Amino acid sequence: xxxxxxxxxxxxxxxxxxxxxxxxxxxxxxxxxxxxxxxxxxxxxxxxxxxxxxxxxxxxxxxxxxxxxxxxxxxxxxxxxxxxxxxxxxxxxxxxxxxxxxxxxxxxxxxxxxxxxxxxxxxxxxxxxxxxxxxxxxxxxxxxxxxxxxxxxxxxxxxxxxxxxxxxxxxxxxxxxxxxxxxxxxxxxxxxxxxxxxxxxxxxxxxxxxxxxxxxxxxxxxxxxxxxxxxxxxxxxxxxxxxxxxxxxxxxxxxxxxxxxxxxxxxxxxxxxxxxxxxxxxxxxxxxxxxxxxxxxxxxxxxxxxxxxxxxxxxxxxxxxxxxxxxxxxxxxxxxxxxxxxxxxxxxxxxxxxxxxxxxxxxxxxxxxxxxxxxxxxxxxxxxxxxxxxxxxxxxxxxxxxxxxxxxxxxxxxxxxxxxxxxxxxxxxxxxxxxxxxxxxxxxxxxxxxxxxxxxxxxxxx
Numbered sequence: 001x002x003x004x005x006x007x008x009x010x011x012x013x014x015x016x017x018x019x020x021x022x023x024x025x026x027x028x029x030x031x032x033x034x035x036x037x038x039x040x041x042x043x044x045x046x047x048x049x050x051x052x053x054x055x056x057x058x059x060x061x062x063x064x065x066x067x068x069x070x071x072x073x074x075x076x077x078x079x080x081x082x083x084x085x086x087x088x089x090x091x092x093x094x095x096x097x098x099x100x101x102x103x104x105x106x107x108x109x110x111x112x113x114x115x116x117x118x119x120x121x122x123x124x125x126x127x128x129x130x131x132x133x134x135x136x137x138x139x140x141x142x143x144x145x146x147x148x149x150x151x152x153x154x155x156x157x158x159x160x161x162x163x164x165x166x167x168x169x170x171x172x173x174x175x176x177x178x179x180x181x182x183x184x185x186x187x188x189x190x191x192x193x194x195x196x197x198x199x200x201x202x203x204x205x206x207x208x209x210x211x212x213x214x215x216x217x218x219x220x221x222x223x224x225x226x227x228x229x230x231x232x233x234x235x236x237x238x239x240x241x242x243x244x245x246x247x248x249x250x251x252x253x254x255x256x257x258x259x260x261x262x263x264x265x266x267x268x269x270x271x272x273x274x275x276x277x278x279x280x281x282x283x284x285x286x287x288x289x290x291x292x293x294x295x296x297x298x299x300x301x302x303x304x305x306x307x308x309x310x311x312x313x314x315x316x317x318x319x320x321x322x323x324x325x326x327x328x329x330x331x332x333x334x335x336x337x338x339x340x341x342x343x344x345x346x347x348x349x350x351x352x353x354x355x356x357x358x359x360x361x362x363x364x365x366x367x368x369x370x371x372x373x374x375x376x377x378x379x380x381x382x383x384x385x386x387x388x389x390x391x392x393x394x395x396x397x398x399x400x401x402x403x404x405x406x407x408x409x410x411x412x413x414x415x416x417x418x419x420x421x422x423x424x425x426x427x428x429x430x431x432x433x434x435x436x437x438x439x440x441x442x443x444x445x446x447x448x449x450x451x452x453x454x455x456x457x458x459x460x461x462x
Contacts, residue, residue: 002174007053008098011069017163018065021120024160026051027060027129046363047125047164049268052097058105062115068100075104113142118152126159168362169369170403176436179405180445182266183434186273187448189219193260198281198460201254209234213247220264229270230365232262240428241413254280257287259428270365272407273446274432281460283453286423289329290412291453294429297321297410301357305435305442311371312397315357318410323349330421346386352414358407361434373398404437
């Protein structure tokens with residue numbers, strides 16, 4: 001469990017960046033109605049949780065440049081607590097969470113104009129919380145009504161995400177530890193699904209995608225994960241060629257490949273693993289050829305992932321291996337597309353590999369943080385995309401630092417098409433691991449589940 005001191009340090013860091021007279025407003029997420037009188041399982045806002053560790057709904061945090069911290073939260077209410085659970089309440093919140101003061105959420109309309117009065121700049125997350133901008137305008141209008149009495153109203157509004165995104169991009173030791181634990185749980189879940197698939201087919205049982213999804217969910221909760229970090233992808237056969245496919249009722253046949261992209265969330269932090277395996281535990285020749293190619297491309301990406309490298313470097317390393325490999329296995333005809341350099345230049349590989357090789361990972365599965373190097377944001381180059389013909393403006397890619405966490409996830413997706421050898425039809429493969437950047441390389445925290453084809457086959461025989 002994260003120490004309250006860590007949250008206090010984060011709030012102090014925010015305060016120090018607000019500038020003279022600055023004030024920041026950070027709401028948590030609203031509850032979302034599922035149907036009639038039932039809500040979805042509640043999940044807090046990541047920015048709010050990052051600064052508080054507080055998981056109740058109907059709460060807002062306010063931080064001033066001087067380090068004063070105010071929380072608005074639900075008041076104690078015996079009747080509602082019987083139904084919904086114990087609330088911390090405003091009286092206990094300051095001591096428990098290390099805050100300056102707390103008020104009932106119902107007093108926010110009265111208290112916010114007082115907090116905003118005589119401030120120069122109001123910061124809040126832009127374009128995230130529906131209606132927040134209008135509420136801020138209303139509070140500021142109340143402040144403006146007092147200017148004849150000498151009150152000053154903030155004359156600037158700034159996006160707080162610009163501060164918080166940079167803070168969240170580099171994970172501290174506590175965050176890294178949580179993400180390692182989340183990754184270990186997710187790895188065990190993938191192993192469980194692999195083994196269940198092979199065991200059911202050996203026993204002559206019908207295997208459907210939801211059978212394997214059930215194994216994932218069981219393992220997540222069995223080890224304390226609060227929920228999946230995202231909707232799990234469990235795709236058998238041709239379904240694996242649909243990038244954002246969801247686990248459904250489709251039959252998984254003996255001889256199919258199964259692609260599972262799934263990870264749990266633990267204490268507010270996501271994991272994200274993809275493995276592709278033969279449903280029966282044994283790769284066919286064409287499946288193995290493409291699987292080994294994707295794994296080789298991931299190895300190349302891992303090798304260049306380290307402090308001082310650019311975020312784009314793993315993707316470029318992946319594409320270089322895939323370009324040559326697609327020519328070697330006959331998915332691309334060198335007489336039509338040229339050599340590997342031509343394949344890259346013309347993006348001929350895009351038919352089979354159409355996504356980037358990774359993304360930031362943290363409290364959100366596609367975590368916040370700029371992919372452009374802040375110190376070089378003004379350096380712009382232009383190029384014409386060979387497929388769309390549009391002009392693309394490029395800026396220098398982010399320089400990796402120790403503590404950044406990203407995924408490394410190359411893939412190949414072979415849909416039937418003219419010129420595509422039939423033996424490769426409907427094969428979809430993705431291999432994804434989570435990497436913590438270090439000074440000399442990266443730590444792959446998701447290798448608790450095997451990745452080499454021989455190791456996967458051995459595991460599924462067990």
